[in-house]
Amino acid sequence: MNNFIKHLLLLPLVSLAAGLVSAEQVSIKPNQLRLNAQLRLVTEAINEGPLVLIVHGTLAHNGMEIIASLQELLADEELNSLAINLSLGIDDRHGAYDCAVPHQHQHQDASGEIAAWVDWLKAQGVEQILLTGHSRGGSQVAAYSQQADDAIIGQVLIAPMTWSPEYAAKTYQRSYQTSLLEQVKVANAQDKNDWMPAATSFIYCKDAPQVKAASFLSYYQPAQTLNTPDLILDGGLPTVLFAGSEDQVVKDLPQQMQTRQLANLEFIVVDGADHYFRDLYADELVEAMLEWSKSAKIGAGVLVDASGSLGLNHGGLAYGY
Numbered sequence: 001m002n003n004f005i006k007h008l009l010l011l012p013l014v015s016l017a018a019g020l021v022s023a024e025q026v027s028i029k030p031n032q033l034r035l036n037a038q039l040r041l042v043t044e045a046i047n048e049g050p051l052v053l054i055v056h057g058t059l060a061h062n063g064m065e066i067i068a069s070l071q072e073l074l075a076d077e078e079l080n081s082l083a084i085n086l087s088l089g090i091d092d093r094h095g096a097y098d099c100a101v102p103h104q105h106q107h108q109d110a111s112g113e114i115a116a117w118v119d120w121l122k123a124q125g126v127e128q129i130l131l132t133g134h135s136r137g138g139s140q141v142a143a144y145s146q147q148a149d150d151a152i153i154g155q156v157l158i159a160p161m162t163w164s165p166e167y168a169a170k171t172y173q174r175s176y177q178t179s180l181l182e183q184v185k186v187a188n189a190q191d192k193n194d195w196m197p198a199a200t201s202f203i204y205c206k207d208a209p210q211v212k213a214a215s216f217l218s219y220y221q222p223a224q225t226l227n228t229p230d231l232i233l234d235g236g237l238p239t240v241l242f243a244g245s246e247d248q249v250v251k252d253l254p255q256q257m258q259t260r261q262l263a264n265l266e267f268i269v270v271d272g273a274d275h276y277f278r279d280l281y282a283d284e285l286v287e288a289m290l291e292w293s294k295s296a297k298i299g300a301g302v303l304v305d306a307s308g309s310l311g312l313n314h315g316g317l318a319y320g321y
Helices: 065-076 109-123 136-145 165-176 180-189 213-220 253-257 280-295
Strands: 011-016 019-028 035-041 051-055 080-084 129-134 152-158 200-202 205-208 239-244 265-270 317-319
Touching: 019 109, 035 065, 035 109, 051 065, 051 109, 051 136, 065 080, 065 129, 065 280, 080 109, 109 129, 109 136, 129 136, 136 152, 136 239, 152 280, 165 180, 165 200, 180 213, 200 213, 239 253, 239 280, 265 280
Parallel strands: 051 080, 051 129, 129 152, 152 239, 239 265
Antiparallel strands: 011 019, 019 035, 035 080, 200 205, 265 317
16 A cells, blocks of 8 residues: 555544644444544654554543543644444444443454454554553553554553452452352353343443353453463563552552563552543553653654654652562
């Protein structure tokens, strides 16, 4: 494909001194389900420069505050971005997942959908893609990245999920007053394409009316660990992992990261930030992300603006391994 073909039908939203900022919804249909995403460009064509592909967290969507803020702040730094909606088994899904909708999605579905969007971006002429995932999306990005396409230049994992069978059982019991082990036994007794025999508490959904047995097992008895630190390969993609010092969702992340000393991994704690990096913490996050890309020579420094000046104040950041 001609790398200079213009990406048409973009609606200009904001005009900056650096150039045009435009946004549109794009969709693809790699299989039975249509997938959609929010594409935000600061260049006239999608294939001009690198692009950041962003994946949201559990049962969430690309319009939630942290994702929208990331796209806006990346545009301020003259970087194109694509924030995808994972289908979660729904055709052309938008907005937060309704717990009443039958659950037939699986955690690992995300890898195939990320791959489909990477293929689409490459078909548009994009040559350098930085993957970014928040919360469960960070775990899903890390899982995909173990066999990433050559176009992927690095990954940014923002408050990515941690997981262990013991912790999953403990939190399930506390949240739903039900034994996770017993529910796993029920799921294993079903044909994997069958529904659980009764309403089942599932992820954030208490007494979800319909849950496929295979879906339940993918989240609670996964074939591959969901624990993000265990998914980062030594010598793999350049990786930066961010944690918020006030995060109450993945509280054990800093402790786990103390034992991960990989040459391709940098761990950064943003002091004062919670799980969602709201307000000025989102600015610190993006600035630190760009500084990391410069120091790690991600894509030969292509994520750094033309001036090479980021103006980053390290006062709120604590660097680890």
